[in-house]
Amino acid sequence: MARPLRLHLPGAFYHVVSRGNARQQIFDDSVDYQQFLRRLEPALTRGHLTCVAYCLMPNHVHLLVEAGEIPVSRPMQQLLSSYAQGFNRRYQRVGHVFQGRFKSLLVDTEEYLLAAVRYIVHNPVEAGLVREPAGWEWSSYRATAGQVPVPAFMDVQIVYDSLAGEPGAESAHRFTRFIEGPEPVQEPRGPLFLGSRALATRLAPHLEPLRDDVELVRAERFAARPALDEVLAGATGAGPLDWCMHEAFWRHGYSLREIADWLDLHPSTVWRRIRGVPGVRS
Secondary structure, X not given: OOEOOOOOOOOOEEEEEEEEHHHOOOOOOHHHHHHHHHHHHHHHHHOOOEEEXXXXXXXXXXEEEEOOOOOOHHHHHHHHHHHHHHHHHHHOOOOOOEOOOOEEEEEOOOHHHHHHHHHHHHHHHHOXXXXXXXHOOOEOHHXXXXXXXXXXXXXXXXXXXHOOOOOOHHHHHHHHHHHOOOOOOOOOOOOOEEOOHHHHXXXXXXXXXXXXXXXXXXXXXXXXXXXXXXXXXXXXXXXXHHHHHHHHHHHOOOOHHXXXXXXXXXXHHHHHHHHOOOOOOO
């Protein structure tokens, strides 16, 4: 099975999700939640991570963090391993607590960041555990909304800045209005990142050396590729178009079917013309 990509960008935001093994509960009572939070602060400090939002659910964890110079994977592995060991000791059990490697999604700033925060603090509502985000004790909502003190490991100003607010009551009120807005809550999704074309352009040089690494998940290797119309548009004549099809297939990872559908050709025709491009692999 191909391994997921761990791409480290200092200053980037990551939506990290870790789930219980076989969907089992990883928090059975308030003691478990408190134990995780006690371990969270030193892990973030050692890893030079800043927490923007979090939510601890009965069988999984959401964290939105800003990365420093240390890759996110290192402190996250330490945090999850430490909690799992304590969990197993408490319940006198053995085996995995978390399901494989945690997932991490690069999140662009401003609107994408805010969408991720909104999704995270709405998790308990969407799961039917509470009626509103404020009803769930184990998330960052209350701190960002100004209802409880802000934990030392959090920086709520990052959210306030994205909402164009200054510190104080007005920023907290602006945050609650945003969270309670009528727009549907959408899960942040993407093979590697959630963001603008500008972020894709920034990521492209980091992904380029990994294009031929078949051990990595294919969708992540090609996550920052240009849109198919950008690759194929403007090519006039058989020669230039054949070259563009070759680039779309080999360099950018588009399938023969995707290329064929865009050009209104048969996939076998696309493959024959790609193989006919002189002086390149086929």
